[in-house]
Amino acid sequence: MELENQPAHPGNEIGAAPPITAMNRWRRAARRCYAAAAVLAIVAILYAGVFAVHDAREAARRSQCRNNLKQIGLALHTYHQTHGCFTPAYVADSNGRPMHSWRVLIAPYLDASPFYNMYRRDEPWDGPHNRQLRERYGKNPVFGCPSDRNSKGSDGSQMTSYLAIIGPESAWHVGQPVSLDDVSDSTGDTFLLVEVENSSIHWMEPRDLHVTQMPLTVNAKSGNGISSSHPGGANVLTVDGSVQWLPDGTPPMTIKAMITIRGGEKVTWPP
Numbered sequence: 001m002e003l004e005n006q007p008a009h010p011g012n013e014i015g016a017a018p019p020i021t022a023m024n025r026w027r028r029a030a031r032r033c034y035a036a037a038a039v040l041a042i043v044a045i046l047y048a049g050v051f052a053v054h055d056a057r058e059a060a061r062r063s064q065c066r067n068n069l070k071q072i073g074l075a076l077h078t079y080h081q082t083h084g085c086f087t088p089a090y091v092a093d094s095n096g097r098p099m100h101s102w103r104v105l106i107a108p109y110l111d112a113s114p115f116y117n118m119y120r121r122d123e124p125w126d127g128p129h130n131r132q133l134r135e136r137y138g139k140n141p142v143f144g145c146p147s148d149r150n151s152k153g154s155d156g157s158q159m160t161s162y163l164a165i166i167g168p169e170s171a172w173h174v175g176q177p178v179s180l181d182d183v184s185d186s187t188g189d190t191f192l193l194v195e196v197e198n199s200s201i202h203w204m205e206p207r208d209l210h211v212t213q214m215p216l217t218v219n220a221k222s223g224n225g226i227s228s229s230h231p232g233g234a235n236v237l238t239v240d241g242s243v244q245w246l247p248d249g250t251p252p253m254t255i256k257a258m259i260t261i262r263g264g265e266k267v268t269w270p271p
Contacts (some may be wrong), residue, residue: 061146062230065161066243068142069193072162073241075109076192085179086192089164089172090206091121098206099124102164102172103143110142125204134204143203147229150198160203161228162237163196167211169260171239180239182261187240189267191258194246195234197227211259216252226255 080086087102100121107116115137120129138157145151145161153159164172171178171192183190194209197219201207214225218234226246228234233247239261246255257265 058147058230062235065145065147065195065228065230065235068145069162069195069235069237069243070241071110071142072106073192073237073243075106077241078109079106080180083177085177086171088177089166089174089208092175093124097124101125101204101206101208103160103203104206110140112137112140125206130204134202138202138204140203145195145197145228145235148197149229150200153202158203160199160201160205161195161197162193163199163201164193164208165191165211165214165259166208167259169263170211171261172208178261183239184262185257185260185264186267188238188242188244189258190239190261191236192239192241193237194226195228195236196224197229197234199224216255218246218248218250218255 076086087105089102090098091100091105093099104116104119104125107113107119115133118133120127123130126134134157135155138153138155140158143160143162144158148159148161151159151161164170166172166174168174171183171190180187196209209225213223215223217225219227226234226236233245233250236244236246236258238244238258253265254267257263257267
């Protein structure tokens with residue numbers, strides 16, 4: 001008797017894959033989800049690590065910025081002890097043209113005596129001889145905030161991140177140095193120096209902020225004033241030699257009060 005050719009069931013073929021059931025499809029989908037979740041978790045960990053490293057580096061840069069201001073403040077107070085007053089904002093020639101910055105005048109108190117001893121005071125800061133010193137000693141890191149990416153000139157010289165505020169009621173008068181006896185306001189609430197991002201001022205240059213030409217806000221969108229690359233505010237040095245944090249949103253009247261040395265204003269700290 002002849003057997004009819006019956007089509008074999010696919011599942012009975014030798015070497016055939018088992019049928020894909022709903023359970024198999026669910027398991028494969030679950031494995032894909034687990035793999036995707038693992039990748040996302042790894043990416044999240046990497047991003048968290050990057051941000052943690054960035055935050056740690058910025059904290060270190062901000063700390064170095066504070067230390068720079070403290071060192072400069074100590075030099076200014078040492079100058080005061082020696083001369084009975086702080087440095088003038090600048091030394092001018094007979095025509096009133098600024099020649100030498102206060103930053104140059106405190107060089108001996110910043111372990112820069114070799115530079116200061118060779119610096120010629122009978123020519124301006126950018127005169128022929130002093131220009132050579134600028135090329136040789138232009139890199140003075142104490143005047144640059146490490147967070148300020150624009151604190152280095154195209155030739156590698158140091159732009160200053162720390163400026164005085166010049167004005168008739170500030171700690172920096174034109175042509176007349178100020179002493180601690182002149183400060184009747186709280187020395188801990190009065191600016192001596194402020195941080196300024198991207199000042200484009202060489203540390204040897206006799207140029208700073210003027211009270212009539214600066215915005216009375218922190219990190220203003222326009223104008224050259226108190227600012228920094230640190231998120232949320234800027235560092236300032238007060239007359240007592242301490243470094244304070246001036247946050248974004250500090251009221252203009254508070255900043256104005258902290259500029260004057262004998263205005264009699266009451267400042268609530270922190271602002």
